[in-house]
Amino acid sequence: MTIQAEAPKSAQPQLPHAGERKWQDYFTFNTDHKVIGIQYLVTSFAFFSIGGVMADVLRTELRTPASDFISPELYNQVLTLHGTIMIFLWIVPAGAGFANYLIPLMIGARDMAFPKMNAMAFWMVPPAGILLVLSILVEAPQSGWTSYPPLSLMTGKVGEGIWILTLLILGTSSILGGINFFTTIIKMRVPSMKLTSMPLFCWAMLSTSALILIGTPVLAGALLLLGFDLIAGTNFFNPTGGGDPVVYQHMFWFYSHPAVYIMILPLFGAISEIIPVHSRKPIFGYLAIAYSSLAISFLGLIVWAHHMFTSGTPAWLRMFFMITTMVIAVPTGIKVFSWLATMWGGKIALNSAMLFAMGFVGEFVIGGISGVMVASVPFDIHVHDTYFIVAHMHYVLFGGSVFGIYAAIYHWYPKMTGRMMNEPLGIAHFTLTLVGTNLTFMPMHALGMQGMNRRVAMYDPQFQSLNEICTAGAYVLAVSTLPFFVNAIWSWSKGVPAGDNPWNALTLEWQTTSPPAIENFETLPVLTGGPYDYGVEDFPDDMLPPLTSPELQPDSSAFS
Amino acid sequence: MLAGIALTLASLWYGQNHGLMPVEASKDAALVDDLFNAMMTVGAGIFFLVEGVILVCIFKFRRKKGDTTDGPPIEGNIPLEILWTAIPVVIVLVIGVYSFEIYRVEGGFDPEAAEQPAIVQVAMLPGSGLEAGLMDAQPAPKGMKHHSHMALGVGGSPESAQNAPDLTVNVLGLQYAWIFTYPDSGVTAGELHIPVGKDIKLTIKAQDVIHAFWLPQFRLKQDAIPGQDAELRFKPTLAGEYPIVCAELCGAYHGAMASKLYVMEQDDYDAWLQQQVAALDEPQTVASKPDEINADAAYLAPFASQFADQTGVDAELLQQLHPLHNHELMKAMQPPVDPAAVSALPAA
Numbered sequence: 043m044t045i046q047a048e049a050p051k052s053a054q055p056q057l058p059h060a061g062e063r064k065w066q067d068y069f070t071f072n073t074d075h076k077v078i079g080i081q082y083l084v085t086s087f088a089f090f091s092i093g094g095v096m097a098d099v100l101r102t103e104l105r106t107p108a109s110d111f112i113s114p115e116l117y118n119q120v121l122t123l124h125g126t127i128m129i130f131l132w133i134v135p136a137g138a139g140f141a142n143y144l145i146p147l148m149i150g151a152r153d154m155a156f157p158k159m160n161a162m163a164f165w166m167v168p169p170a171g172i173l174l175v176l177s178i179l180v181e182a183p184q185s186g187w188t189s190y191p192p193l194s195l196m197t198g199k200v201g202e203g204i205w206i207l208t209l210l211i212l213g214t215s216s217i218l219g220g221i222n223f224f225t226t227i228i229k230m231r232v233p234s235m236k237l238t239s240m241p242l243f244c245w246a247m248l249s250t251s252a253l254i255l256i257g258t259p260v261l262a263g264a265l266l267l268l269g270f271d272l273i274a275g276t277n278f279f280n281p282t283g284g285g286d287p288v289v290y291q292h293m294f295w296f297y298s299h300p301a302v303y304i305m306i307l308p309l310f311g312a313i314s315e316i317i318p319v320h321s322r323k324p325i326f327g328y329l330a331i332a333y334s335s336l337a338i339s340f341l342g343l344i345v346w347a348h349h350m351f352t353s354g355t356p357a358w359l360r361m362f363f364m365i366t367t368m369v370i371a372v373p374t375g376i377k378v379f380s381w382l383a384t385m386w387g388g389k390i391a392l393n394s395a396m397l398f399a400m401g402f403v404g405e406f407v408i409g410g411i412s413g414v415m416v417a418s419v420p421f422d423i424h425v426h427d428t429y430f431i432v433a434h435m436h437y438v439l440f441g442g443s444v445f446g447i448y449a450a451i452y453h454w455y456p457k458m459t460g461r462m463m464n465e466p467l468g469i470a471h472f473t474l475t476l477v478g479t480n481l482t483f484m485p486m487h488a489l490g491m492q493g494m495n496r497r498v499a500m501y502d503p504q505f506q507s508l509n510e511i512c513t514a515g516a517y518v519l520a521v522s523t524l525p526f527f528v529n530a531i532w533s534w535s536k537g538v539p540a541g542d543n544p545w546n547a548l549t550l551e552w553q554t555t556s557p558p559a560i561e562n563f564e565t566l567p568v569l570t571g572g573p574y575d576y577g578v579e580d581f582p583d584d585m586l587p588p589l590t591s592p593e594l595q596p597d598s599s600a601f602s
Numbered sequence: 603m604l605a606g607i608a609l610t611l612a613s614l615w616y617g618q619n620h621g622l623m624p625v626e627a628s629k630d631a632a633l634v635d636d637l638f639n640a641m642m643t644v645g646a647g648i649f650f651l652v653e654g655v656i657l658v659c660i661f662k663f664r665r666k667k668g669d670t671t672d673g674p675p676i677e678g679n680i681p682l683e684i685l686w687t688a689i690p691v692v693i694v695l696v697i698g699v700y701s702f703e704i705y706r707v708e709g710g711f712d713p714e715a716a717e718q719p720a721i722v723q724v725a726m727l728p729g730s731g732l733e734a735g736l737m738d739a740q741p742a743p744k745g746m747k748h749h750s751h752m753a754l755g756v757g758g759s760p761e762s763a764q765n766a767p768d769l770t771v772n773v774l775g776l777q778y779a780w781i782f783t784y785p786d787s788g789v790t791a792g793e794l795h796i797p798v799g800k801d802i803k804l805t806i807k808a809q810d811v812i813h814a815f816w817l818p819q820f821r822l823k824q825d826a827i828p829g830q831d832a833e834l835r836f837k838p839t840l841a842g843e844y845p846i847v848c849a850e851l852c853g854a855y856h857g858a859m860a861s862k863l864y865v866m867e868q869d870d871y872d873a874w875l876q877q878q879v880a881a882l883d884e885p886q887t888v889a890s891k892p893d894e895i896n897a898d899a900a901y902l903a904p905f906a907s908q909f910a911d912q913t914g915v916d917a918e919l920l921q922q923l924h925p926l927h928n929h930e931l932m933k934a935m936q937p938p939v940d941p942a943a944v945s946a947l948p949a950a
């Protein structure tokens with residue numbers, strides 16, 4: 043349990059109001075981590091919408107076997123932009139948004155370690171993203187988000203050049219963010235907070251930052267060499283000049299496999315925060331979850347060639363990468379079972395945040411199971427580059443990351459805005475998302491195994507009926523975002539006032555005002571207990587027991 | 603307890619009856635399916651367990667209205683945590699060893715897959731049969747060693763790896779078609795015909811960009827990488843007509859890059875081959891028959907015929923494909939010329 047030693051609640055309303063945030067601040071080079079966090083989140087949701095429209099364009103094309111909605115060239119452009127946007131402009135910056143907003147609050151710091159660098163990292167994202175999106179007006183990249191040479195060297199210099207430039211900028215932004223998160227977590231914790239008493243979200247971000255810092259420079263190297271091949275006519279990867287296209291694949295996946303963990307680990311961390319609060323139980327196995335993040339981070343660096351089992355990878359390497367990939371199931375399983383054990387026997391408030399968190403566990407585990415399957419070389423040889431892989435990665439990144447982002451928004455929205463989100467709208471959002479996700483991605487497993495290859499604008503007519511189901515699901519997912527956006531925008535000004543700690547949570551971000559003052563804490567807090575001591579009896583005498591807030595909790599859940 | 607038994611039975615049943623895999627056209631395909639069924643059984647078990655626990659939590663551990671107290675402060679349980687660490691470790695080890703074994707039986711470790719470029723050259727020289735090529739194969743001179751490529755693809759099964767395959771076909775992927783040449787007879791075709799029950803070796807090359815040669819009914823796939831040869835070796839056990847799919851994004855018409863694999867009875871295959879060889883010997887007769895060329899068009903992009911106007915596989919290309927006009931293609935079919943290897947040849 044955590045308390046603010048010298049700032050009891052009664053003192054908080056007297057905080058100086060001179061430092062209030064103005065809405066204009068969100069459009070400036072502001073160094074406040076909370077402003078930057080919200081900038082990241084709003085930006086990422088904007089790109090999520092664009093990438094989502096593109097997904098539905100792709101699904102509309104795939105409703106019928108023939109290429110009859112858009113031209114196959116345009117299809118490949120939209121396909122490339124969809125992948126690139128969803129990864130580099132949606133999930134990664136959304137994770138960075140939560141990290142920026144939450145890390146200083148969770149560790150009792152007044153800001154990030156390098157605030158100016160932080161603002162700089164954010165302001166690289168919108169121009170790069172806009173450049174990439176607008177490329178569709180001239181010539182968009184069309185060799186997939188993996189951009190394998192020699193295809194990427196042959197499909198249009200302008201589009202490919204824009205793609206490389208965009209990713210270099212976004213990669214740089216990501217590195218700056220990673221340096222900031224890492225330093226802040228290591229150096230800026232309140233003195234009373236040991237590493238092993240910090241919230242699990244911080245452990246997850248520590249692991250994520252390590253991956254960013256080790257992986258991204260290698261991607262940058264691959265992109266630079268690809269750029270030379272493209273523009274200067276060098277032959278690093280171009281086989282017609284003696285280059286080796288497989289080397290690009292190694293360098294690309296050395297970053298891009300860890301990128302999956304860069305996208306999922308922050309949400310693992312968020313789920314580890316959300317589940318105990320709404321289950322009113324301590325997190326089950328704190329240390330196991332913390333260290334499993336580090337284990338995933340380390341193992342994530344030595345599995346990249348499992349994307350290349352059918353490529354230029356010799357037999358023994360295929361076996362090595364199969365084993366390392368499968369071993370990742372162990373730390374991931376530890377997390378899943380720990381979350382289940384945290385919920386088990388709890389007093390679960392079935393509000394939108396918790397529903398999405400439970401949905402996260404239930405959907406992610408499907409992606410995890412298919413992940414172990416595709417790690418097996420003989421099976422992967424069959425399903426590699428098919429719709430089975432499309433299904434697998436969307437269960438991880440949509441069923442996982444996107445559910446996690448939604449859960450985190452519902453959970454921390456009251457802290458960020460001082461207002462509650464509307465519960466009926468939230469539950470409608472959850473129901474539509476859950477139905478849409480499974481409708482869209484479940485049939486893809488069968489499609490892939492039956493023989494449908496991925497990244498195709500036209501396909502064998504025998505696959506049409508399942509594709510129609512997928513397309514219908516994609517439309518449901520499009521509709522599902524409407525209640526969410528209405529809710530998020532409407533609640534910002536009209537939502538029920540949340541108070542400082544509506545969930546009665548124990549981590550430090552809830553021990554200050556909502557939204558927090560510019561300097562976060564008037565007096566820096568002192569820890570007297572762990573971040574998840576729910577139901578623990580021995581509170582200090584001057585603290586109220588961490589009851590569920592009677593005014594807000596019962597109404598905040600339509601189910602309880 | 604009861605739930606545990608139900609869960610086990612349900613996963614055992616689903617692991618065998620998912621019906622997700624296409625026809626098995628070789629013994630290796632059946633082996634891969636056994637492996638998948640095993641993984642599906644375990645996977646279904648984990649799936650039912652996790653979703654079951656979530657459902658119980660939703661219905662049983664939902665907070666009652668008006669209850670504002672916290673749950674029991676359980677912070678962990680070391681034996682339980684060891685259990686759910688150890689069980690996945692055992693599961694992935696078993697799946698790992700099982701996958702390793704299937705991969706070995708399939709021929710994934712066939713060292714002969716590491717062809718020396720010199721041998722490929724000899725084997726492909728017109729007039730010299732494959733057998734001769736293999737017999738002539740001598741240890742490559744020391745200086746050449748690093749020119750040879752790694753073993754790529756799936757080779758012969760451990761029993762047959764030492765023997766020469768019954769039939770070798772060269773496969774060339776190009777935007778957006780597969781072209782098959784039979785080095786023993788000089789036949790070139792846009793579809794792959796092979797005899798059933800024979801040990802088949804495909805040498806896979808790419809001309810322009812990376813493609814991937816996928817035989818779904820054989821559970822086999824190998825990227826065709828420009829400048830790097832790969833192989834697939836397998837024994838079809840079920841005659842029939844199967845799709846050949848390109849699985850690596852190779853351009854706008856990637857989805858239409860498809861062909862057919864005909865696994866034929868030996869007699870039918872011999873008849874087909876004879877017909878092709880005859881066409882090769884008497885090019886004039888065939889060239890004067892435009893119908894035949896159209897027939898080529900039909901088989902070259904069979905299931906993509908509906909997109910024939912878009913595929914880029916047009917009449918011109920087909921004419922090139924035709925034996926009379928295929929000099930360009932025959933040149934393309936040769937492995938990328940490695941000057942070092944060529945100059946080293948006479949010396950070896």
Ligand SMILES: [Cu+2]
Pocket residue numbers: 775776777778812813814848849850851852856859
């Ligand atoms: Cu292709």
